[in-house]
Amino acid sequence: MFKKKTALKFLLALVLLVGGFLFVQNVFAQDIAGMDIVNENIALSADDPRIIAARIIRIALGFLGIIAVCIVLYGGFLWMTSAGNEETIGKAKKVLINGLIGLIIILMAFGITQFVLNSLLGRVGGGAGGGGGSPLIGRYSGALGNGIIESHYPPRGGTGIPRNTKIIVTFKEKMLLESLVNNYNDNGTPDNIADDVVTKNDNGTPGNPADDWMEINSENVRIFKSSEGELGTERVPNYLSSSQVRVSFTADLKNFVFDPIPLLGSPTENIWYTTALKPGIEKSNGDNAFAGAFRDGYAWDFEVSTIIDVTPPQVVSVIPRKDSVNPRNIKVQINFNEAMDPTTVSGSTFGEEALRFNNVLTTDALDREVAGTWSIGNQYKTIEFVTNDKCGTNSCGGDVYCLPGDETISVLAIAARLGSSPPEAEMPYDGIVDVCGNSLDGNSNGRAEGQSLEGRSAIGGDNYSWLFKTNDTIDLVPPTISAVTPMPETESVAFAVPVELTFSKLMSITSFTTSNISFQDNQRDECAVWFFLDGDNLQADGAPVRGSDDIAIRTKARVSHENLLPTGGVCSDDRPVEGPLAMDGEGSLVYYFPVANSDVQDLFQNCFYRPIGPADGQTCVVGRDGNLPADCEPWR
Structure with a gap:
């Protein structure tokens, strides 16, 4: 009787352990950080192959767990029906012990697989958390500055964003409207919007065209809660639909404004959102907007607060x-x-x-x-x-x-x-x-x-x-750079410190673009980091102009960029690793440097001429050894 009770307790403990494992397996088989589960219809075209492989391994481990349950049940059955036969009890113990060893191995393998899968999910845009934790988007970031994206709002990682915000994206080139606007027909003249035809949303008032609006192409521009991801279980979209987002654009076809109709976020908690620009977006000439190292598109996240902005701009x-x-x-x-x-x-x-x-x-x-x-x-x-x-x-x-x-x-x-x-x-x-x-x-x-x-x-x-x-004069005096920070050869620079260029004159701040002042590297796209430009007009004492009574005499440009890693980082196609002196996957030096070209202008339209370059005015390229060619001149 005692042996039967012992067997029952042992069997119950093992069943609870295995059941707990299967429960955890079932929970983790759900959509993690917005990625799709692997079911009978594996969408190989939608996800990273490594993630799919990890999921298949995880599901296989689940089946092994079921086999372990069967082994445990078989061992328990032998013990319970042994009728005190020591030989049968011994056999049952061996079966249970072997089943337990197998279960431990399966649990360890599952833990390793789960860790690897979570790491992969985090790298391609996943990340969970209360209220929508901030995802770790790195693979889709280099197109800002180094690719087709000039700027956007809200900024990357922005916090305190009002619920009634619009989402703005500025491209460096004219874009194909039908790839960003739903039901849009450019009539075969993509650069001429005067003859375009678009089916608008009638806003519930079909007889009043005055309040009609254009819908977003949600196949190519997706706005969603970061913690939920683009697609939920059963591949149900979590992103805002076409009818939930108004879209407008400037006549140059470069600035696009996406206005969510339902307020973003919540009145009670901060929520992280992600905007994903998909590879299907095209330039007006029909070329892919995202190509080469940026072929996967672009995505960024921001935290929406609980407030609604009711403060007018000044x-x-x-x-x-x-x-x-x-x-x-x-x-x-x-x-x-x-x-x-x-x-x-x-x-x-x-x-x-x-x-x-x-x-x-x-x-x-x-x-x-x-x-x-x-x-x-x-x-x-x-x-x-x-x-x-x-x-x-x-x-x-x-x-x-x-x-x-x-x-x-x-x-x-x-x-x-x-x-x-x-x-x-x-x-x-x-x-x-x-x-x-x-x-x-x-x-x-x-x-x-x-x-x-x-x-x-x-x-x-x-x-x-x-x-x-x-008056009747024309100012043709070109500007120069009067200060640069960090200074050349500065050591122990913080990884996120912006690069600042102070000019000798008042500058055209709209000429501070990522094409005119760039953050380059000698490996180019393969190790590209995101960056963007802004600037301030400065007073004589160097303080920024903050009111109409302040007198501006010069302008400072600021290059904000992705965190740079220390020497020894690895640069790969999957995740460009940044470093002022990092090593790429082949052990080559990756050297980052700012470059200003002659398209930077002052407020009188004078160019900043040959800031760095050979005698013919072309921009110098830093070599793989991190050195400039002999005919290059330093910053002026």
Whole structure:
């Protein structure tokens, strides 16, 4: 009787242990960090082959666990039916012991497999956590700066993002609209949007086309909670559908604004979101936007807070300053205190009337509009205006454009018409708004009051205006670099410290692009890290300009980049490992360095000429040994 009780206890303990193992196996067989489970329809085209292999191994271990249960049950059966026969009991013990040893081996193998699988999931965009933990996206990051992506909002790893934010992506080239907008037909002329046809969402009011809007192509642009991933179990999409996201774009086909209709996040907890740009996105010429080392696309994550942004944007500073007298080839610059919706602050003021940008008006003393183009940069906080009146050539042979000479110039930035819940603007926007759709607070009183009561283009209300003068001179003095940090040969530099370039003059901040100031390496795409540009106008004491009373005399460019790893990192196709002096997979030195080219311009459109390069002005390439060729010149 005692032996039977002992056998029952031993058998019960083993069954509980094996049952616990199978329960854990079942839990981990669910969708982990948003990756699809392997079931009877293995989607080999959707996932990384290594992850699929790891999942197959894990499921195989599950079957081995079932076999272990059968062995344990068989051993228990022998013991229970032994009727006190010592030989049978001995055989049963051997079966149970062997089953237990096998089970331990299976558990160890499962633990190792699970660790490897979780590591792989984390590397390709997984990661779980309460409220949507931040995923570790590395493989899909190099296209920012080094690839097709110029900038985006919210920023990578951004926190405290309002729930009513829009998601903005700026590409370096014109994009094929049908790859980003649902049901879009460019009529065979991808660069001409005047003859395009698009089936819009009627917003539930089929008889009122005024409130219709374009839908996102959710096959190529996916917005989802990071903890849930793109696809759940049974391959059910977790990302926002086409009908849940409005999309708009600038006329140059480079800036795209994705506006989620349901508010992101939660009123009670912070939640991480991921935006994934898929390989199906194409340039306007039909080429793949993501190619080579960036062929898998681009993705980034940001944390959405519990708040809704109801603070209207304000103008921080302008150039030229109010009532100042300036050379006529100066650009007009407006700096905002937060990121702005690019579709409301940039565009050309000439061309086809339906496509003209008229949210910022530049006029002469006779109220005649000056034709030109407003561009956006500085992570969507700065816009600049240049005319289309050619008046000279800079030192690099580039064209210089001028405002009317000996004139009083007026600039009027128009606030958007308010909606039913100010400061939110009414859609479609007819004035300037920020990335949350709040109308401009032009008089800086903390409230959005909309346009002037005397008319949309009249002075007053929250329309922002100022006057300055031009003379008949043209400034053709090129800028130089007056300071660089970190300094060359500096040791023990923090891995995430930005590279800063301070120029001798006021610069065109919209010329601070990742094509003009780059963060390169001698291995090129294979070891590319993400990076982006922004800048500040500085006062005489080096402090940033933060108000209209501050006088700006020079500009600083800032290159923010991915964390760099110390010497000895491994560079691979799967995960570019960054290092100022890292080793690639073949043991070759990977050397990173900033390069500014002659497309960087000051506010008078003068180029920064030959900052680093041989006599013909071409950019030098650092060799695999980390050294510059003998004919290269240092930074000026």
